């Protein structure tokens with residue numbers, strides 16, 4: 001039986017009590033509008049842990065002034081129903097005023113992997129993510145937290161913050177879940193019009209091409225050009241289509257054997273991101289993995 005908890009202190013007490021009783025607690029932070037990608041994180045957490053907490057909180061500080069905070073789907077009843085068969089013990093759904101207290105004036109500022117790509121296009125976004133994730137970890141002091149590789153840069157930012165602040169929580173990154181045509185599952189896919197939905201598959205197709213070209217030894221610039229052209233041919237307005245170091249997100253060195261291909265683009269008013277880790281340089285055997293470094 002899952003319990004909905006709104007109060008951060010109550011939430012913390014429940015997790016502390018469970019851990020004191022020797023139970024391993026897993027935590028899946030979300031903004032709700034749950035889909036199969038979230039369910040896969042919950043399933044993994046339930047496999048690894050005795051108790052699972054899922055947070056549902058649309059975090060205002062990670063949205064820019066022109067972004068979709070107001071229209072972001074808020075579907076708590078449907079989310080609760082969707083989680084019911086998956087062994088979730090607690091759904092933590094705080095009010096904004098319980099997370100950001102009156103007079104709130106404190107942010108975590110992240111550098112390093114937060115600087116490029118989404119960090120450039122969405123100023124302040126990762127400071128908002130890091131701040132809320134840190135606050136969520138205070139309320140849900142779990143053994144491990146589960147994030148999707150779909151938000152590759154976010155996973156690096158969270159790992160960096162956890163490492164730098166010495167937060168006592170393990171970060172587990174799980175594979176991206178995709179629709180049948182390859183589109184990465186995202187709550188924002190619901191915004192796509194019927195005409196744009198099939199075009200969105202060009203995003204993952206561009207990444208598949210990147211993987212093949214990387215394995216064949218193609219130059220990074222040529223791979224980036226191919227990704228961009230594939231997306232543009234399907235009407236996607238490309239924000240970026242780039243290869244980078246998979247851990248630092250710095251530009252690749254000439255002899256790099258691993259990379260991550262990162263893409264962001266718009267279809268109508270919907271902005272989508274996706275990525276693929278590239279290994280097996282020059283082996284003609286492309287291989288992807290969601291695992292990332294920065295172990296403590």
Ligand code: PAF
Nearest residue numbers: 029030031059129132151
């Ligand atoms: O990935 C998300 O859903 C959000 O960025 C997160 C990690 C829940 C923080 O609000």
